[in-house]
Amino acid sequence: MATKYLVTNAPYLRSADHSRSTHTIMRDLLIGLSPVILFSIFKNVILVLINGTYNSVFQAIYPLITLIVGPLTSYLLEMLCIFIMKRKEIAKFSDLLIEVKNGFAFFPGLFIVLISPVYVNMWVLLTSIAVGEVIGKMLFGGFGQNIFNPAIVGRAFMAFSFSNEIGVSVFDASLNSYLNSFEATTIDSIAGATPLIRYSTLTEITYDNVVTPFGNLLNFFLGTTPGALGETSVLACLIGCIYLSIRKVIDYKVPLIYVFVVFINTLIAGLIIGQGIWYPVFQIMSGGLMFGAVYMATEPVTSPKTNLGRIMNAMMLGVLTVLFRLVGNNPEGVATAIITMNIFGLIINRYVVRVRVDGKLDKNEIPGLVIFLSIFMLIFVYNIIKIV
Amino acid sequence: MKIRRLPVLHIEGYKEASIKTAPKEFLKPEHVYIPTLLPSPMEVKKEIGDHVLLGEVIMESRGRFPYPVLSPISGTITGKVKKWYPSNKMSDMLEITNDFKEEMVDTFKNLDPENMTREELVEIMRKSGLVGQGGAGFPAYVKYATKEKVDMVIINLAECEPFITCDYTCVLYNAQLFVYGLRYLLKAADCDQGIIAIKDKDINAKVIDYLEPLLDKNMRIELLKDVYPAGWERYTVETISHKTYKALPIEAGVIVSNASTCYSFARLLKEGVPPTVKYLTITGDAVNSPGNVLAKIGSLVPEILPLFGGLKEGHDPENTHIIAGGPMTGKSMFFPDFITTQTLGAVIFLQNKEDKKKQVECLGCGRCAERCPSFLTPLEIKKELSVGNLEELKKLNVTKCIQCGLCSFVCPSRIDLTYSVGKAKEMVLRLGRK
Numbered sequence: 001m002a003t004k005y006l007v008t009n010a011p012y013l014r015s016a017d018h019s020r021s022t023h024t025i026m027r028d029l030l031i032g033l034s035p036v037i038l039f040s041i042f043k044n045v046i047l048v049l050i051n052g053t054y055n056s057v058f059q060a061i062y063p064l065i066t067l068i069v070g071p072l073t074s075y076l077l078e079m080l081c082i083f084i085m086k087r088k089e090i091a092k093f094s095d096l097l098i099e100v101k102n103g104f105a106f107f108p109g110l111f112i113v114l115i116s117p118v119y120v121n122m123w124v125l126l127t128s129i130a131v132g133e134v135i136g137k138m139l140f141g142g143f144g145q146n147i148f149n150p151a152i153v154g155r156a157f158m159a160f161s162f163s164n165e166i167g168v169s170v171f172d173a174s175l176n177s178y179l180n181s182f183e184a185t186t187i188d189s190i191a192g193a194t195p196l197i198r199y200s201t202l203t204e205i206t207y208d209n210v211v212t213p214f215g216n217l218l219n220f221f222l223g224t225t226p227g228a229l230g231e232t233s234v235l236a237c238l239i240g241c242i243y244l245s246i247r248k249v250i251d252y253k254v255p256l257i258y259v260f261v262v263f264i265n266t267l268i269a270g271l272i273i274g275q276g277i278w279y280p281v282f283q284i285m286s287g288g289l290m291f292g293a294v295y296m297a298t299e300p301v302t303s304p305k306t307n308l309g310r311i312m313n314a315m316m317l318g319v320l321t322v323l324f325r326l327v328g329n330n331p332e333g334v335a336t337a338i339i340t341m342n343i344f345g346l347i348i349n350r351y352v353v354r355v356r357v358d359g360k361l362d363k364n365e366i367p368g369l370v371i372f373l374s375i376f377m378l379i380f381v382y383n384i385i386k387i388v
Numbered sequence: 389m390k391i392r393r394l395p396v397l398h399i400e401g402y403k404e405a406s407i408k409t410a411p412k413e414f415l416k417p418e419h420v421y422i423p424t425l426l427p428s429p430m431e432v433k434k435e436i437g438d439h440v441l442l443g444e445v446i447m448e449s450r451g452r453f454p455y456p457v458l459s460p461i462s463g464t465i466t467g468k469v470k471k472w473y474p475s476n477k478m479s480d481m482l483e484i485t486n487d488f489k490e491e492m493v494d495t496f497k498n499l500d501p502e503n504m505t506r507e508e509l510v511e512i513m514r515k516s517g518l519v520g521q522g523g524a525g526f527p528a529y530v531k532y533a534t535k536e537k538v539d540m541v542i543i544n545l546a547e548c549e550p551f552i553t554c555d556y557t558c559v560l561y562n563a564q565l566f567v568y569g570l571r572y573l574l575k576a577a578d579c580d581q582g583i584i585a586i587k588d589k590d591i592n593a594k595v596i597d598y599l600e601p602l603l604d605k606n607m608r609i610e611l612l613k614d615v616y617p618a619g620w621e622r623y624t625v626e627t628i629s630h631k632t633y634k635a636l637p638i639e640a641g642v643i644v645s646n647a648s649t650c651y652s653f654a655r656l657l658k659e660g661v662p663p664t665v666k667y668l669t670i671t672g673d674a675v676n677s678p679g680n681v682l683a684k685i686g687s688l689v690p691e692i693l694p695l696f697g698g699l700k701e702g703h704d705p706e707n708t709h710i711i712a713g714g715p716m717t718g719k720s721m722f723f724p725d726f727i728t729t730q731t732l733g734a735v736i737f738l739q740n741k742e743d744k745k746k747q748v749e750c751l752g753c754g755r756c757a758e759r760c761p762s763f764l765t766p767l768e769i770k771k772e773l774s775v776g777n778l779e780e781l782k783k784l785n786v787t788k789c790i791q792c793g794l795c796s797f798v799c800p801s802r803i804d805l806t807y808s809v810g811k812a813k814e815m816v817l818r819l820g821r822k
Contacts, residue, residue: 003705004722009807011716011793012709016802022748025800102748144749305754
């Protein structure tokens with residue numbers, strides 16, 4: 001009998017073959033992250049070296065080391081997990097490498113490093129990466145199966161389990177870990193570590209109190225304010241956002257709506273308590289909001305899969321961020337909001353799937369949408385009342 | 389009813405390769421094979437050893453819409469053999485040995501379409517066993533026998549799948565005959581608006597130039613966007629008539645027929661030849677000189693292949709697809725020795741470029757749901773299928789799937805979504821019937 005020809009399922013042309021495979025998407029994500037990474041190296045390593053404010057070269061290049069060790073740790077941990085979980089399927093070492101490659105194991109570690117303080121204790125960092133990678137990702141079954149964003153799981157674990165260690169610089173116990181050694185000399189020590197940590201301790205909110213210790217709002221935009229390694233620059237996030245949107249890696253509507261909701265909510269609250277336009281601008285440019293909106297809230301695995309679902313998700317993220325950050329007085333508002341919406345994302349996903357059927361809104365879905373909008377408005381108004 | 393914008397996608401055509409040369413002919417096969425079980429079980433009217441004429445009824449399909457199957461050649465029925473059918477299934481087939489006399493039956497001789505009534509035209513269409521040659525294989529007369537008022541007849545010349553150029557070739561080399569066919573299709577539908585739907589792309593300009601001066605007053609050419617699936621009946625009807633419908637286009641007052649069907653009907657009326665030949669595209673990167681061929685229905689593909697220089701040396705069968713039909717909706721075959729049918733438009737020998745690395749998990753990007761022209765959510769359907777949740781599958785409207793293949797096409801993790809949704813649809817239809 002003649003040789004059998006290859007039989008697979010239709011279609012026989014796939015766009016993944018030439019342009020749009022998951023590997024190219026992940027490569028694009030890395031390129032989209034590069035402005036943030038480059039800026040963080042510029043700010044925390046190069047500026048420190050130029051100004052010579054470091055005690056040792058090790059201290060100066062410490063952020064660079066974390067940027068290398070972090071991704072490497074999650075890569076090795078993923079390899080270990082896959083080896084334990086799929087021992088029987090893996091015959092050769094190269095199989096293992098392909099599995100890890102298809103799991104995109106560098107990303108959780110990289111993200112955790114980028115949203116952690118600059119001089120955080122290495123053991124705190126590595127433990128968090130281990131928790132994020134193993135509990136947040138591999139226990140759910142690896143890439144594509146996780147319910148929570150692994151990076152946020154790790155970061156939340158760091159915030160809640162090492163609440164004492166996280167804020168203390170690994171080099172000098174009297175200094176804050178969010179300040180690199182250059183900032184430690186320039187930023188007035190009474191200013192508090194980051195704008196948001198300072199904000200949460202303030203009793204009186206004025207422009208001079210909130211913004212002036214860190215320069216002006218342009219500093220926030222460029223990112224020369226203290227904060228987590230990769231989070232500070234709004235500009236770098238915007239460049240990344242534009243690139244990723246053009247390459248269709250992320251849905252530009254998500255960061256847009258997310259930031260817009262936070263802006264409107266704080267604008268109204270700010271106007272009532274007599275603050276100017278600076279107040280909402282400060283809120284959207286400080287902390288991890290921009291970074292979270294561009295790189296975390298858009299993470300495809302854990303966010304809703306349909307257009308309407310993503311819009312709903314982004315709207316809820318907006319009000320929840322304001323709720324956790326300003327009402328709950330918690331500087332980790334963005335991370336908490338995203339991890340909360342990861343849970344509700346499952347419900348939105350399930351629900352919006354049906355909304356979409358047939359391309360138009362089904363009558364049966366209107367009560368659900370009304371409930372969603374009421375919850376949204378409720379939190380929106382509650383935020384304003386509590387801030388006022 | 390409000391018109392929705394159907395999600396579509398531009399796909400690279402790869403059509404140039406097969407239109408460089410004039411179509412070849414393959415009209416004198418040694419044997420032809422007529423399946424007795426596919427596409428539906430047939431009632432066989434002839435015995436082994438009987439002599440048949442070209443156009444004689446050999447068997448009859450006994451479905452909801454019965455139609456006869458005619459002999460494509462004159463000769464003797466010499467046996468019952470097992471051969472491959474283009475759905476990658478094996479079937480019992482009657483083997484007819486050609487006597488090369490081309491003797492025809494009297495049924496279709498000396499037709500005078502000018503003086504035939506609408507009913508007579510539809511009846512001759514039924515007797516000729518003409519089925520829709522676009523792919524579904526629905527008997528053509530059923531559409532035209534409608535009692536509804538028909539506003540327009542759309543001839544589907546979109547040919548939206550990549551690689552296929554059989555309709556293009558058919559119309560380009562038979563433009564006059566094609567318009568003649570449309571004239572009487574309009575008469576058979578009793579309507580005065582004939583529309584030829586063709587894609588707006590460079591290679592089609594030639595066809596449009598040929599057709600334009602030949603058209604009657606009540607015919608016109610409408611351009612479709614160069615997207616996939618532009619040839620989908622629903623897309624064509626909704627973009628041209630601006631009306632939508634639930635199940636069949638006739639609800640919107642439209643009859644859609646394929647260009648090849650129109651050509652076959654024209655030959656039936658003008659030359660008295662029942663639909664026994666079909667243009668077929670033989671292409672793909674494993675064929676030496678791709679092109680089109682006018683072949684007898686029921687011929688074996690390997691006998692046609694030498695006309696195109698055969699397959700390239702050094703292609704690896706284990707890494708080459710033989711696709712019966714278009715690359716988006718066709719079936720891949722185990723062996724190249726299958727037969728041609730009225731609905732087969734192309735045979736594509738495509739070397740596989742897929743790397744053998746293990747599949748990446750679903751990223752959850754939602755592109756499949758974004759692109760589905762039926763507004764389904766393939767990734768959720770796949771999930772529900774894996775747990776066998778029938779109720780949920782029904783709620784997800786799986787039966788609306790048209791198997792266009794776009795979800796698998798756009799999937800960055802190359803997951804076989806189309807296959808899963810197709811399976812889910814099958815399951816719901818099967819269990820729903822019980």
